Amino acid sequence: MDLLRFITCGSVDDGKSTLIGRLLYDSDSVSLDVLATLEKRRATTGGDVDLALLTDGLKAEREQGITIDVAHKYFTTPRRKFIITDAPGHVQYTRNMVTGTSNADLAIVLVDARQGVIEQTRRHTLLASLLGIQHFVLAVNKMDLVGHEEVIFQKIVADYAAIAEQLKLPSVVAIPLSALNGDNVVRRSTFLPWYHGPSLLEHLESVPATIDANPNEPRFQVQYVIRPQTEELPDYRGYAGRIQSGTYRPGDRVRIWPSGLETVIEAIEVNQLEVAAASAPQGVVLRLRDDVDVSRGATIVPVSAHPAVVRELEATLCWMDERPLRAGRKLLVQHHAATVKAAVTTILQKTNIETFESQGTDEARLNDIVRVRLKTALPLVADEYRQNRVTGAFILVDEQTGATLAAGLIAATDPEYFTEEVPAEAVFSI
Structure with missing residues (x-):
């Protein structure tokens, strides 16, 4: 199965943590011990299960009822694997939102149906656009609090369409939902009969997976030079790092930047085993044929590449x-x-x-x-x-x-x- 990374963003108290909690809860992706803890808390406090607790792990977050730091959650359905990033909505924590968006393939922009499009909606959409997000979901949340009215949903869709046009967003899908009640999150809701599109999870399962944006321009930056200098490996020298784009193979003639020196990849190791090829985003160790000067921060690319x-x-x-x-x-x-x-x-x-x-x-x-x-x-x-x-x-x-x-x-x-x-x-x- 392929992997989709997505982020939830929007203003504070729009229901981002609750939405993620509902996705996990209704897709049976919550472990039994966590479920037991949630049920115990519900029995003590009364009311429904607090789904936001599945992502808001910091004490200060639970006390204030807001997300402060970026949280990552993982779940799998029969069709796909997912990594969810729950980003804070408060303007004070915009830096955390930027961090969370940098590795995402899709952004879910939550809008409170009672508030409509506001400044944080615009700011987060702009940042996600600048950070290269290709797929956007406009999730109009809390539809239950506005009587599931289609006219309210369509007004928000029209307002956001103007933003999408200005920023030239490549793909936007609008979904009305209620994260608290689970309407249109995992399963389609009978409370929104005028909506004929997919549920949020159905859409997430069908979005095309992101491929290497630049496979023809391989990049590898050295993070660590490995020189054990032991009796078993007296002359071993390896260059550890993560392949940032493209594919590397033993025998490739490469150039080391910024020095411009040329050499050949002698071997590629993954988990201490030599492999015939490695591609982004794998972590690898490269061994070079020549004993050239390579230090942390140097970039190793094929001679045909043009950084x-x-x-x-x-x-x-x-x-x-x-x-x-x-x-x-x-x-x-x-x-x-x-x-x-x-x-x-x-x-x-x-x-x-x-x-x-x-x-x-x-x-x-x-x-x-x-x-x-x-x-x-x-x-x-x-x-x-x-x-x-x-x-x-x-x-x-x-x-x-x-x-x-x-x-x-x-x-x-x-x-x-x-x-x-x-x-x-x-x-x-x-």
């Missing part, structure tokens, strides 16, 4: 720090295992959440979405985000505190292809 080796780039940022960002700010760009010093040379524009239009600005404040130009002190091996969601993403880190300042998506690069060897210090990694 950009850059010192300047344009990127879209979601600013996550209380202190505003201004041009000239020095920070660190952490691109998976590689970390380089950088400076924000220009803040080009900011996105207006209400209109999605770009406007001029000289600073970025908390949760602002801005386009900036960065200049790095040393070469960075990267791709544009629209070409590769993995290698096109990075974070900005404070040099002094190590705090995460922003999530970044590479929008444009100025390539600098090296034809000569670059000194080993060209990769500033941690």
Whole structure:
């Protein structure tokens, strides 16, 4: 069976945790011990089973009745495997929502039928769109609280259609439901006779699985150099990491960036066993034929591949720090295992959440979405985000505190292809 990763997003108290709980509960994906705990709690407090407790695990979340941190849940149906990400809805935790969306294939955007489309609906849809989500579900929740009225549902669908058109969302399916009562979540509801589409689970089971976005441009970044130097393996040298895109095979002639050195893959190991091929997103160890200088943060690609080796780039940022960002700010760009010093040379524009239009600005404040130009002190091996969601993403880190300042998506690069060897210090990694 294939795998679908999806995220629930929307404003606070729209019912995201309850929806996930209902999906798990009605699809018989809750373990017996957890069910026993829920039943015991219901017997003590009275009322129905609190399905939000299946995802809201932090004490502060249970006390406040809101989601604070990202939670992941796993379940399987006869047709597909799923990984669910429950993201917080409060604007204060937008950074958590960005983190949860970065690996998702589909976004369920919840809207309270009583509230309609609000600012957080727009913000989360924009972020999911920027992060490359291809499939959207507009889940109009709490239909039971508005008398299951079709006219209310259609008004929300029309409002969201305007957003979808502005952002050019590739695929949107609207489903009316009640997470609390289970209407149209796993099974179709008799309380919504005017709706003739699938239930939420039926739709999730039928959405096409996401394939490697760039299979013809393999990428592998070294996370760790393995040198046991034992009597059994005195000369062993392996390079551990995760294949970010494409497929690798023994015998492939590869180039190591940013140095530009060439060699051949001698063997590929998965769980300490040699394999004939490995593909994204497998974690592997590569062994190279030649004893070349390769350190953490280096990127190994076939000689036919064309990564950009850059010192300047344009990127879209979601600013996550209380202190505003201004041009000239020095920070660190952490691109998976590689970390380089950088400076924000220009803040080009900011996105207006209400209109999605770009406007001029000289600073970025908390949760602002801005386009900036960065200049790095040393070469960075990267791709544009629209070409590769993995290698096109990075974070900005404070040099002094190590705090995460922003999530970044590479929008444009100025390539600098090296034809000569670059000194080993060209990769500033941690």
